[in-house]
Each structure stands twice: as C-alpha cells, then as structure tokens.
Amino acid sequence: MAKLKTGDPAPAFEAVDQDGNMKTLADYRGRKLILYFYPKDNTPGCTAEACSLRDGRDTLRRMGFEVVGVSPDSEKSHQGFIAKQGLNFTLLADTDKKIAEAYGVWGEKKFMGRTFMGILRTTFVIDEQGVIEKIFDKVRTKDHFEQIVEAYQ
Template identity: 60%
Template sequence: MANLKEGDKAPVFKGINQKGETISLGEYKGKKVVLYFYPKDNTPGCTAESCNLNDNYGAFQAKGYEIIGVSPDDEKSHQKFADKFGLQFNLIADTEKEILEAYGVWGEKKMYGKTYMGVNRTTFIIDEDGVIEKIIAKVDTKDHASQII
C-alpha cells in the first residue's frame, strides 16, 4: 500500500471509464485534477459526494480542474450511476484495484465490529505537473466541492 503525501509525484494510471474509453493521468498534463476515490456507486455517501462535485463542475472547469472518480465498480455500474445522476465527468472502473492500491486507498476498514477490505474515501488534488497538491482524507460527502475550491 502506497503512503503518498502532499508534494509527491502522483502515480500514473490508466483505466476504463463508464463509456469504455481508456483514460490516463498523462492526458491531463497541464490541467489540475480532482481525483476522488469512493467505495461504491449508488450508495448514499458516494451519491452525495459525486452529485456535489457534479453540481459544481462548471466552477471546477472555470478554475482549470478536471474531475475523475475511481471505485472498484465495473463500467456498467458506472454507466448506470452516471446516467442516473447526469454526471459530467469520468468514472474509472478499477475492478482489479490497481489504481486504488497505487494511491494507498484500498485497505482495512471496520464497521459494526467486523473488519473487511474496502476503499478509504480520499481525494487527491493533482497539479498541472502531476504533483499531489493536497490530500483530503476526511471527505464531507455533502459539501466536498467547498473542501476543494
């Protein structure tokens, strides 16, 4: 598991989005990227977070940001999620958990006394040169955009 910190070079990645297109971090060189990791499509917290980012998408673009969401759900799940809520940005299907592990967000979680492996909700702000500018580990799902901008 990676232990990334602010100032580190962001791990490069390549993945498939909800439209079946290959997306890579390299495509966003020269742009700021909001890379957010979330546990599961169509769950209350993940829906609130994604919709809050989507509601503020224009403001992000005006400031030169692109948004990319990553979860272990597959392309079909992402497509349904994006269609249902009108999400305007890429959602990467990381079913093999390669990107999740590269960013150190796949790990042990505890709920109701049980331990299991899952996604630790985290957002990375990556600058135009591919350097991690900010890491948000305590995500406010209902107002995540204001934590970023």
C-alpha cells in the same frame, strides 16, 4: 507502499472509463486533476459526494480543475450511476483495485463491528505537472465541492 503525501509525484494509472475508453494520468497533463476515490456506485455517501462534485463542476472548471472519480465498480455500473444521477464527469473502473492500491486507498475498514478491505474515501488534487498538490482524507461527502473550493481560497 508508503503513504502518499503532498509534493509526491502522482502514481501513473491506466483504466477504462464508463464508455470503455482507456484513460491515463498523462491524459490530464497540463490541467489540475481532482482524482477522487469512492467505495461504491449508488450508495448514500458516494451519491452525495458525486452530486456535490456534479453541482460544483462549472465552478471547479473555472478554477482549472478536471474531475475524475475512481471506484472498483464496472463500466456498466458507472454508466447506470452517471445516468441516474446526471453526473457530468468521468468515472474510472478500477475493478482490479490497482489504482486504489497505487494511491494507498485500498485498506482495512471497520463498519458495524466488522472489519473488511475496501476503498478509503480520499481525494487527490494533482497539479499540471502530475504532482500531488492536496489530499483530502476526511471528505465531507455532502459538500465536497465546497470543501475543495475552500482549500483554494
């Protein structure tokens, strides 16, 4: 699949959230969506990123954004992550990695001399009509919320 770029239509998706409710891209039509992909619940970088978005959610909402996180973790894992970190947004369970593949963020990673497949931490900002408006592929986990706000100032 070709790498997505700004101006491309966002790939449609369908997945269950932490509560078992089916969510689709169409559910967010008419609102700006911050769709962020992260590797794993309760890991240091992913926790820092989620907490940054949690802490900035009110500001992001005032700017017209909804926040949705996506990882290959299960609904149950997401429930625990939300409870432990007090997260205030939806997490989607992409256990079959179909959403990650559609968005081109499932790929080869290298860590400590080892090569493996995993989520390439990426955030897509999707406009009200379902078009990709911005892509963050160099995510600053500790201040990701500020990184998004800065891009819109």
